[in-house]
Structure formats: C-alpha cells, structure tokens
Amino acid sequence: MKSRNTFQIKAAAFLLSAVGLLGAADANAQEVPKPPKMTPEMTEFWEPEVKVVQPGKTASDAPADALVLFDGKNLDQWVSTNDPASPAKWTVENGAFTVKKGTGNIQTKQSFEDYQLHIEWKIPAKITGKGQGRGNSGLFLASTGEGDAGYELQILDSYNNRTYANGQAGSIYKQHPPLKNAMRQPGEWNTYDIIFTAPRFKADGSLFTPARVTVLHNGVVVQNDTQLKGPTQYIGLPEYKQHGKAPIKLQDHGDPSEPISYRNIWIREL
Numbered sequence: 001m002k003s004r005n006t007f008q009i010k011a012a013a014f015l016l017s018a019v020g021l022l023g024a025a026d027a028n029a030q031e032v033p034k035p036p037k038m039t040p041e042m043t044e045f046w047e048p049e050v051k052v053v054q055p056g057k058t059a060s061d062a063p064a065d066a067l068v069l070f071d072g073k074n075l076d077q078w079v080s081t082n083d084p085a086s087p088a089k090w091t092v093e094n095g096a097f098t099v100k101k102g103t104g105n106i107q108t109k110q111s112f113e114d115y116q117l118h119i120e121w122k123i124p125a126k127i128t129g130k131g132q133g134r135g136n137s138g139l140f141l142a143s144t145g146e147g148d149a150g151y152e153l154q155i156l157d158s159y160n161n162r163t164y165a166n167g168q169a170g171s172i173y174k175q176h177p178p179l180k181n182a183m184r185q186p187g188e189w190n191t192y193d194i195i196f197t198a199p200r201f202k203a204d205g206s207l208f209t210p211a212r213v214t215v216l217h218n219g220v221v222v223q224n225d226t227q228l229k230g231p232t233q234y235i236g237l238p239e240y241k242q243h244g245k246a247p248i249k250l251q252d253h254g255d256p257s258e259p260i261s262y263r264n265i266w267i268r269e270l
C-alpha cells in the first residue's frame, strides 16, 4: 500500500505542477519545521517526585500519613453534635466505643472535604428488633447541621434482616442501595473503606458538582463512585444546600435495639 500511495502522491504533484498550481504554491511556501521525532522519554513526568507513605501492616491499619480518629483509647477527636463545645458522651471500653443511647450524635472535631476513611463497626451478638429498628446507626460523610443533617451512609444489621434496599447497610440512605449485601453476622466486626468527594458550589450557592462516594464493605465494593442527590432525607426528596468543609458524624439512632460499637477509625485528606 505504501508504494502505491507514494506513486499516487507523486502523480498528483506532477499534474499540479503541469498546470502551474504547484509552482505558485512553492513561491509562497514557508519552511515548515518538521515535528520532533517522538521518544519514550518525551511522555515521562519526573517532577515533582511522588512522596513516600509508609502503609499499614494490613489494609485495616492506618498509613503513616493518616489522622487517627479513634485508636481504642479515648474520644478526644470527637464532640457532641448537639453541643460541639462538649465532649462526645459515648462509652469507650476494650479498645472500642459504643453508642450511648439518648446522648445524641457525635462528630469529629475537625472538618474535612475530600478524604479516604476507614472505620470498623459491630452489631452486638445478641441484637434484637427488626428492619430499621435493628442495630441502626449511620455514618454521615459530611454533617451539614444538627441532628441527622448530612449525607448518611447507612449502618444497620443487614444480616438476615430485610428492609427497604436503599435503607440497608451500605446504602446511601433513601438514595442508592448497595451493589451487594456484604454483611457479617452479629458479633463480628464489619469494615467500611470510603472514598468521599465533597460537593462543590458556585459563588451564588447553587450546585456546581455533586458529592461522590465509593464504599467497600468488608472488602466488597457496594458503592462505586456513586453520585449523591443531596443530603439524605427520612421524608421527602434530597436537595443540595451550600456548605464548606464539614465534620464526619456518627448516629445515635434512637431505636430500642442494643447499641452498636466502633473501632479503628482513621482518615486521609485527599
């Protein structure tokens, strides 16, 4: 094919010059520099050098650049949502902390925007209740106000406990069901590994880009770059309202079932 193409081009050039067109074009032609020959090095980036991070011994352990939000000892990184000037009142025991029913939600002292978060949670072995009233808590990816305001990733006993799909463990509450039910049985620890991208807003307060989240539940992807419709609502449809960096919040749900526990929480801002 190559030789044939070359022949066709030469033939066309001959015909053009024969009628004087090519000659006119030659008179005006500038010397066009040839594009440089591509080499492998031309598409390599060297600077800035990627920083080293010491990873944890296992995927559950905090990498060296993580902020540890709970190391098994105290709730120093947490405050009461009802009164952020007050310490979190939940119970710390045996390297974990447990929801103290009736004391309200707790939230991080610090605010975050985009992050990677690891958290472990356990439904008590002798859980009672059913549906939404069985081990209900929740992780608010960003708390946008008091009570349950924010974006709730549901925490619930979804082991042999049917409820609405967009309200079970791993759901973005009342918006997106999890892709699978990866729940461990009561008494065993569950993990969530979360990558959250906060929503962005325009100067006039309207939405620019929605929040997005990827969630692994016990190593299984249950939310894959899911686009949130707005803050999660118990009743009604979600609607974005402008906010900036926000704390991460855990829910004291108020159902009468036995309280759930948390441990090993760390975060890396992205």
Ligand code: MG
Residues within 6 Å of the ligand: 136, 137, 138, 152, 154, 155, 251, 253
């Ligand atoms: Mg909940």
